[in-house]
Structures are given as C-alpha cells and as structure tokens.
Amino acid sequence: MYVSDLALNDFRSYHEVVLALEPGVTAFVGQNGQGKTNLVEAVAYLSTFSSHRVAADAALVRQGTDGAVVRAKVVHGDRPTLVELEIVSGKANRARLNRAPARTRDVLGVVRTVLFAPEDLELVKGDPAHRRRFLDDLVVLLTPRLAGVRAEYDKVLRQRGALLKSAGAARRRGARVDLSTLDVWDGQLAAAGSQLVAARTRLVRALRPFVAQAYEQVSAGQGAARIDYRASIDNADGVAEHSAADLDGDEPPALAAREAVEGREMALMDVPALTERLLAAMGRVRQKEIDRGVSLVGPHRDDLVLSLGTLPAKGYASHGESWSYALALRLASYEVLRDDDSSPWGVDGEPVLILDDVFAELDTRRRERLAAMVAGAQQVLITAAVPEDVPAALDGARFTVHGGEVSRG
Ligand SMILES: Nc1ncnc2c1ncn2[C@@H]1O[C@H](COP(=O)(O)OP(=O)(O)OP(=O)(O)O)[C@@H](O)[C@H]1O
Numbered sequence: 001m002y003v004s005d006l007a008l009n010d011f012r013s014y015h016e017v018v019l020a021l022e023p024g025v026t027a028f029v030g031q032n033g034q035g036k037t038n039l040v041e042a043v044a045y046l047s048t049f050s051s052h053r054v055a056a057d058a059a060l061v062r063q064g065t066d067g068a069v070v071r072a073k074v075v076h077g078d079r080p081t082l083v084e085l086e087i088v089s090g091k092a093n094r095a096r097l098n099r100a101p102a103r104t105r106d107v108l109g110v111v112r113t114v115l116f117a118p119e120d121l122e123l124v125k126g127d128p129a130h131r132r133r134f135l136d137d138l139v140v141l142l143t144p145r146l147a148g149v150r151a152e153y154d155k156v157l158r159q160r161g162a163l164l165k166s167a168g169a170a171r172r173r174g175a176r177v178d179l180s181t182l183d184v185w186d187g188q189l190a191a192a193g194s195q196l197v198a199a200r201t202r203l204v205r206a207l208r209p210f211v212a213q214a215y216e217q218v219s220a221g222q223g224a225a226r227i228d229y230r231a232s233i234d235n236a237d238g239v240a241e242h243s244a245a246d247l248d249g250d251e252p253p254a255l256a257a258r259e260a261v262e263g264r265e266m267a268l269m270d271v272p273a274l275t276e277r278l279l280a281a282m283g284r285v286r287q288k289e290i291d292r293g294v295s296l297v298g299p300h301r302d303d304l305v306l307s308l309g310t311l312p313a314k315g316y317a318s319h320g321e322s323w324s325y326a327l328a329l330r331l332a333s334y335e336v337l338r339d340d341d342s343s344p345w346g347v348d349g350e351p352v353l354i355l356d357d358v359f360a361e362l363d364t365r366r367r368e369r370l371a372a373m374v375a376g377a378q379q380v381l382i383t384a385a386v387p388e389d390v391p392a393a394l395d396g397a398r399f400t401v402h403g404g405e406v407s408r409g
C-alpha cells in the first residue's frame, strides 16, 4: 500500500497542509523544528492511533485549538480508501472510512506503517514497557481483533490493582475482606492475558529470523542477534529460561536447551492451558499481591529479551550496536507485516516504511546498507535535516519543510 494524499488540520504545528504523495521514496528535508517529524507522525498515527513521541494525544492538537484532523487516501493495489481521524483532546477519536462514520476499530489495519525513529533506542536501552508496547502495537496491526483484548487486559489490570490495594489497606486495619470480586477479576485477567501472551509469543517467533537477518545486514555480520519472550508465568511456574549463551553451539547441552525453548514457547501459545496456569499462579501469589497491592503475574510483567552473541544487548551493546538492533527490530516488523497474508489486502497490505531522522545517526557504510535494504519498499517516507543525509540510492521525491510550509523540491 501507499499513501497518495495526506491532509492535516490543526495537527501539531500545522494549521492546514495538503500533500500529494507517490509510491517509492519521498524525503522531507528541513532544519530542526520545522515540522518534518510532525508530518510522518501523522501518517503513523493512522495505523496505531498513537504517537511514538507522546503518551497523551493532547500534544498532537495544535496549540490553541480543540481538535486535529488527519486525513489520508491510501491505495492498496489499485483500490483507494479514504481514512479520516479526528483527534479531540481528552475525548475518543472519531473515525470515517470513505466519508462514512466508522468505528475506530474498523479503521485499524487499513493503514499499515512501520516507523523507525531516534526514540526507538529505548527499545534496546529502556525499560520493558517499551518492548511490550512494540510487541503489542505489532500484534494489533497483524490482528486488529486483539486491540479489544489488549484494552480489556489493561482495564482489568487497573481495576484488579485498585481492589488489591483496598483489600491490603482493609486487612491492615484488621477489617474482614471479601475476596469474591477478586476471583472474577482473576478469571478475566487470565482470559485476556493468555491471549496476549500467546499472540506475543507467536510474533516473537515470526520476528526472530528476520531480526537476525536484518541485524546481520545492517551491521555487516558483526554479531548474531536473537530475541526471546520472557514470560512472568514461566518464572512463577519455575520453568527454566535459557539465555543466548545456553543456546550457543552444536553440543548436547545447547541442543537440549533449544528443545526446551521450543517446548516453553509451545506452552505459551496454548491459550486454554495458559489460562489455567495464570489462574493457578494468581491463586498462589494472592497473599503477596494483597500485601503489595499489585498484580504479580501476567503479560504486564513480561519482557522481550534482546541478545547479541551470547550477551544481552541491554547493558552490554555499544551505542552503535543498540542503534542497529533497534533498526533491525523495525525492519523485521516490516518483513513480518509484508509476509502476513491474513490481511484483507493480501500482498497489497505491504506497510509504508517511515524513517524519521535515521540516517544522521549511522556511519556511511551502515547508511548505504540500510538504503539498499529499503530501496525496494513500495513507499518509504524519510525525514532529514540536510539533503546530504539521504543516501544517493534513495533518490526520489523531495519536499522542503520550512516554517510550517511544505513545498515540492
Ligand atoms: N501541539 C502543537 N502545537 C503547536 N506547535 C507544536 C505542537 N507540537 C509540536 N509543535 C511544534 O512543532 C515543531 C516540531 O516539529 P517537528 O518535530 O516536526 O520538527 P522536525 O522538523 O522534525 O525537527 P528535527 O529536525 O529537530 O527533528 C516544534 O517547533 C514544536 O514547537
């Protein structure tokens, strides 16, 4: 797919901007703070309904106004679709599909993007929440139905947390605590949680070979990247977790470790069995949960472990290696989305690739390698402060962004 038209009203710094785009490479060039990222952020927003830069949508609405509108015409094969989102501070988005009001969940999946930005360094260096969000955003893009499961899980988790806190406080006062509501929350948390864990595990397995391949390509064979899903339920159940060092080599211990990893992942993808495991684990830790006022097992405590060679990337990888790793995660996402034949658009569902300020951070060799890797994508949107940062291999349409004006050339 590609975006053929983009129109913004009161989005970020833009009062109004209308752009006609083409397949292939488009670069937005301009000095710092001129509004380049704002443009590509708007395109990415249409696919995830969230910004890679801020948690709350308020910052997306132009200062002094009440709401923003992002409108795009996207083309799958030769089928155009008009997507429109109205972002109103503090309220739910309003969506339209081909000019007719639509539920936002029906719009999910229509626009598919993969965005790589400097913030992605946090995927490698930051806390697990970044990596969970990375997985969940991609899970939802691949299977829009799971957006509801994700939202349900978050809701139940909050309500269960509140109940645990009040139960803990009551117990400390010596009051009698009725725990029957907690049983209900346990059931709902386990039901939604197991679906989320299963989907994330499936995704990690799909991403794994692409991450290894993309890392090798970006870094020119300097180290093997491997990703693993770390589940709090395994920890609670005493299931052994294997590090990349355990899996290294062809000797019997490594072979056995690889088999154990396979078994562990199969178990995480078995939703009914996993639901039971989560329920049983919650039963075992209930006392502790009431004491601490937090839910101790479930996907909100899980992580995506990134290894480089036999070492974890976090805490060990250099700045450049971390950067390449983050890039490999995004490129692998792109490959998984492109491979996905479950989308209603089939092969025309290939996502738009967005590279925000990426080239300035890479040395010349890595730049060229990345350029070669993405040159074949159906549509690539690039931002750069200076034209020289865009590799020659990515020659294409060019817009200059200056003082809120976007002009061709
Ligand atoms: N809600 C908003 N209302 C008005 N202006 C905003 C809003 N959000 C961001 N801006 C302005 O948009 C500008 C930033 O735009 P953007 O991040 O797109 O810049 P950029 O061209 O990508 O710069 P850089 O090269 O530094 O990455 C800033 O000047 C900021 O003040």
Ligand SMILES: [Mg+2]
Residues within 6 Å of the ligand: 036, 037, 038, 356, 357, 383
């Ligand atoms: Mg920027």
